[in-house]
Structure formats: structure tokens, C-alpha cells
Amino acid sequence: xxxxxxxxxxxxAKYGDKLKKYIADTCQVYSITxxxxxxxxxxxxVLVMIFVAQNKKTDGxxxxxxxxxxxxxxxxxxxxxxxxxxxxxxxxxxKGANWTLTNATSANRLRKMEKAGLPLNQYINGKxxxxxxxxxxxxFLIDGQKxxxxxAKDSKSAEIIKPLAVGDDIRKWHLESTKRWLVFTHIGINxxxxxxxxxxLKQWQIELEKRYDKGNHWWELRSCDYYAAFDKPKIMYPxxxxxSRFAFDTTGALTNDKGFIIPVSDLYxxxxxxxxxxxxxxxxxxxxxxGKSLELRSIYMNKIPIPNALTTDRQAISKLVQKCLDxxxxxxxAWEKEIDERVAALYGL
Numbered sequence: 143x144x145x146x147x148x149x150x151x152x153x154x155a156k157y158g159d160k161l162k163k164y165i166a167d168t169c170q171v172y173s174i175t176x177x178x179x180x181x182x183x184x185x186x187x188v189l190v191m192i193f194v195a196q197n198k199k200t201d202g203x204x205x206x207x208x209x210x211x212x213x214x215x216x217x218x219x220x221x222x223x224x225x226x227x228x229x230x231x232x233x234x235x236x237k238g239a240n241w242t243l244t245n246a247t248s249a250n251r252l253r254k255m256e257k258a259g260l261p262l263n264q265y266i267n268g269k270x271x272x273x274x275x276x277x278x279x280x281x282f283l284i285d286g287q288k289x290x291x292x293x294a295k296d297s298k299s300a301e302i303i304k305p306l307a308v309g310d311d312i313r314k315w316h317l318e319s320t321k322r323w324l325v326f327t328h329i330g331i332n333x334x335x336x337x338x339x340x341x342x343l344k345q346w347q348i349e350l351e352k353r354y355d356k357g358n359h360w361w362e363l364r365s366c367d368y369y370a371a372f373d374k375p376k377i378m379y380p381x382x383x384x385x386s387r388f389a390f391d392t393t394g395a396l397t398n399d400k401g402f403i404i405p406v407s408d409l410y411x412x413x414x415x416x417x418x419x420x421x422x423x424x425x426x427x428x429x430x431x432x433g434k435s436l437e438l439r440s441i442y443m444n445k446i447p448i449p450n451a452l453t454t455d456r457q458a459i460s461k462l463v464q465k466c467l468d469x470x471x472x473x474x475x476a477w478e479k480e481i482d483e484r485v486a487a488l489y490g491l
Contacts, residue, residue: 143194150178178430204231255449258449266406269371295337306320307389308322309397372405413485459485
């Protein structure tokens with residue numbers, strides 16, 4: 143028998159796939175008890191789980207998953223917590239690296255969603271892109287005051303200072319008014335045309351030369367095949383979120399390593415992504431961080447099923463999304479409720 147206490151991230155994160163597959167192929171899982179971000183250890187902030195398994199496959203043994211919601215009584219009696227609130231997992235819960243840690247009803251719901259359409263990765267032809275990685279944010283990320291100063295010194299500076307939305311700026315439907323800017327010295331730029339920018343960057347020349355993420359010269363950003371995608375209409379979302387936060391941008395804003403972009407002008411898609419149905423799906427798939435936030439990495443996002451829909455359904459959802467975009471997410475509850483209902487119907491839920 144194996145019983146251990148560890149972080150819970152390995153059974154949802156990509157790096158745990160080989161271990162999950164080995165366990166699924168060779169072991170009988172008895173129980174998984176997940177404490178989430180409850181303060182089990184006062185001296186350490188860690189997402190705690192207790193895992194119990196047997197080193198052989200055994201027919202007829204039921205596996206139990208328990209999501210612990212509180213450290214009140216009967217805690218610390220873990221066995222009683224499992225008896226009170228644990229649920230039996232489906233017989234096929236452990237398939238290779240794909241584990242379905244939910245009850246049969248929820249598992250059937252997930253399967254129904256997955257049968258309703260294409261995975262997001264196929265729907266958008268794999269075009270989920272990471273934000274700009276500078277290798278030294280202190281030099282390239284500036285505030286409005288510094289931007290104004292650089293433009294005052296040389297008006298051409300405005301040509302290569304782009305609006306920047308970091309993760310916290312990306313909200314549901316819209317971007318918060320950005321107070322951040324990025325010095326966009328892409329590969330091949332003639333830096334002599336921008337003397338104020340060059341002078342600004344030169345104060346960090348030693349640090350910029352040491353970067354791994356740099357272009358052909360110390361003042362350049364790293365090579366990137368999709369810089370042009372930032373100028374297009376696009377869906378943006380943060381790496382970490384506690385709720386749906388898919389925004390639509392037409393301003394050409396950049397994001398950094400705290401955000402992703404999907405360079406498509408598809409209001410139907412953003413309606414689906416911002417629906418409560420998809421957020422529930424992500425809650426069952428993504429790694430949970432401290433504070434109940436989800437880590438929206440591509441390995442999870444790629445799998446989101448996007449339902450096939452008739453033109454009339456796509457248009458109806460798109461019109462509702464446009465209303466939410468125009469309102470910048472303010473007082474959109476009625477429209478969002480209708481989007482949720484329409485998306486759920488497309489999944490057959």
C-alpha cells in the first residue's frame with residue numbers, strides 16, 4: 143500500500159502525466175483527499191492532498207475523491223470527512239494520464255460537452271500565443287509618465303511605445319484602461335532613429351546583454367513569429383484567474399508573460415469562453431492555485447470543447463456579446479445569463 147501527503151498539483155499539471163499513467167496502469171487507487179488551499183500546515187502555504195493506492199490492479203474496488211471544504215469538525219478525522227463528503231468515482235476515472243476526478247453525473251456532463259464540438263486547439267488552428275517576454279521588464283515596461291518624457295525628448299519615440307495589458311488589466315469582455323506601456327524594439331529596428339529610446343535602454347546595457355530572451359542586439363526584444371498578431375482584433379485572457387476573464391481587443395494592445403492572445407475576431411467564441419458552463423469545465427481541468435485561482439495554461443485551454451452551432455445560434459450569441467463589449471462589462475447580467483443558457487443548450491445540457 144502507498145499513502146502519502148503531498149502537493150495536489152501533480153494530478154492536474156502536465157508534469158504529472160507520466161506518474162498518473164504509471165499509477166493508472168499498475169495501481170488501484172483507493173482514495174484522493176484534496177484540501178485545496180486550506181491552511182493544513184500553519185508554517186507552509188501549500189495545496190495539500192492525501193493519496194492512498196495499492197500496488198496492484200484489483201477488480202471491484204471503488205475509488206473515492208473528497209474535496210475538503212473546511213478544517214472544522216470532523217477534521218482532523220480524515221476518514222470521517224471522506225465518509226461524509228467523498229464521492230465514488232466512475233470505474234473509468236483513471237485512464238492513462240487522463241484522470242476524471244468527479245462523480246459519475248459530472249463525468250457524463252464533461253463527456254457530453256466534449257462530444258458537442260471541436261477542441262479549442264482545432265477550432266482556432268492552434269493559434270494561442272503567449273505574451274511578449276522581454277527578459278528584463280525593468281527596461282522595457284514603462285508607465286505613462288516615462289512615456290510622455292520619452293516622447294517629449296523625441297516625438298518619434300511614440301512609434302515604438304505600445305500599450306501593454308498585464309494579467310490584472312484583462313477583465314471579462316474588456317481591458318482596464320492601461321497605465322502601462324512597452325518599449326517595442328523588435329529585431330531589425332533601426333535604433334538610431336529613436337535616440338531617446340536608445341538612451342533610456344542604454345542605462346541597463348549590461349543587464350540587457352546578459353539576457354537569454356534577446357534579439358540580435360542588446361536593445362532588441364527576442365525573435366517572435368507572431369508579433370503582427372497583436373495588431374489584429376484578438377481575444378485576450380490572463381494566465382491566472384478566479385473567474386471568466388476573456389476580453390476582446392481591437393486597439394493593438396500587447397500583453398506580457400502574464401497573458402495569452404487568440405488572434406481571431408470571433409464574438410461567438412468569446413461568448414462561449416466567457417460562459418459559466420466553460421468556467422465550470424475549466425474548474426474540473428485546470429490546476430488550482432492558492433486563493434482558488436485557476437492556471438489557464440494552454441494544455442488545459444486547448445481541450446475546451448467549442449460547440450458546433452447553426453449560423454442563427456452563432457449570430458444570436460454574437461449579438462449578445464456585442465452588447466457586453468459595448469457596455470465594457472457593466473450591468474451585463476441579463477445578457478450574460480442568456481449567453482449562459484444558449485451555450486448550455488448547444489452542449490445539450
